[in-house]
Amino acid sequence: MISRELFEQYAKAIDTNADMLQAAVAQLEAKLSGIPPSEVESALTTAYMALVARYGSFAAAIAVDFYAHQREASGVASAFVPEVSGTAPAWALRWDVSDAYTGRDLAKAVEKLGGKSVQRVMEQADDTLLQNARHDPARPRWALVPHSGACGWCAMLASNGFVYVSEATANKSRHPNCRCRPVVDFDGDPLLEGYDHGRYEREYFKARKAIEDDARKEWAAMSDDERGRWKVKGKGAYDHYMRNRITAQMDTRRAGE
Numbered sequence: 001m002i003s004r005e006l007f008e009q010y011a012k013a014i015d016t017n018a019d020m021l022q023a024a025v026a027q028l029e030a031k032l033s034g035i036p037p038s039e040v041e042s043a044l045t046t047a048y049m050a051l052v053a054r055y056g057s058f059a060a061a062i063a064v065d066f067y068a069h070q071r072e073a074s075g076v077a078s079a080f081v082p083e084v085s086g087t088a089p090a091w092a093l094r095w096d097v098s099d100a101y102t103g104r105d106l107a108k109a110v111e112k113l114g115g116k117s118v119q120r121v122m123e124q125a126d127d128t129l130l131q132n133a134r135h136d137p138a139r140p141r142w143a144l145v146p147h148s149g150a151c152g153w154c155a156m157l158a159s160n161g162f163v164y165v166s167e168a169t170a171n172k173s174r175h176p177n178c179r180c181r182p183v184v185d186f187d188g189d190p191l192l193e194g195y196d197h198g199r200y201e202r203e204y205f206k207a208r209k210a211i212e213d214d215a216r217k218e219w220a221a222m223s224d225d226e227r228g229r230w231k232v233k234g235k236g237a238y239d240h241y242m243r244n245r246i247t248a249q250m251d252t253r254r255a256g257e
């Protein structure tokens with residue numbers, strides 16, 4: 001079990017890191033305002049990449065620290081030294097900028113990159129935990145603990161609870177501004193102190209029940225072509241379609257709370 005105290009420390013550190021990153025990204029608008037329009041995109045790319053690299057390395061370090069502490073607290077006997085890993089690929093960051101700057105509006109681009117940068121940096125914390133969990137002989141399990149006000153997608157991921165890393169990778173997919181905290185646990189009773197994971201499970205099943213009949217009818221009415229569009233790597237088309245419907249339903253319910 002992860003102690004409340006350790007989790008709160010970790011959550012605070014990783015949240016503060018995201019806050020500082022967002023503040024730094026927000027400053028880019030003023031910093032780049034005087035330069036010639038033709039140079040804005042490349043300057044924005046350089047600055048954005050530097051910020052993601054800097055705060056991403058902090059996020060990875062915070063994740064390693066959490067990993068080491070939780071491993072120690074669990075009394076695992078085998079020796080293993082966790083390491084930081086995961087840098088956001090340069091092509092992905094370049095894509096973030098060109099996508100955010102399509103309208104040639106610096107203020108809008110900076111706002112969009114604020115959310116995107118948090119995603120990129122949190123992914124480095126995810127990656128650090130997942131890579132270590134993969135190599136650790138103690139085989140910890142992995143979960144995402146949603147922040148308050150998390151969206152349906154994140155609540156759906158949280159409903160999976162603690163899983164082995166091999167199962168976790170398929171679900172790894174953050175959205176901009178996602179601040180869910182990735183965690184690992186090592187003992188047989190993998191719970192976070194004071195955390196009601198069942199709440200997300202119940203939400204999931206309620207949402208599933210609410211849309212099931214309708215979704216089945218809709219699926220039955222689709223052409224093969226339409227069904228084929230739901231096919232993604234590693235997941236059947238129907239499963240993917242259903243997951244999408246359930247997530248949307250969870251989102252609607254969460255927004256109405």
Ligand SMILES: [Zn+2]
Pocket residue numbers: 146147150151154178179180
């Ligand atoms: Zn999230």
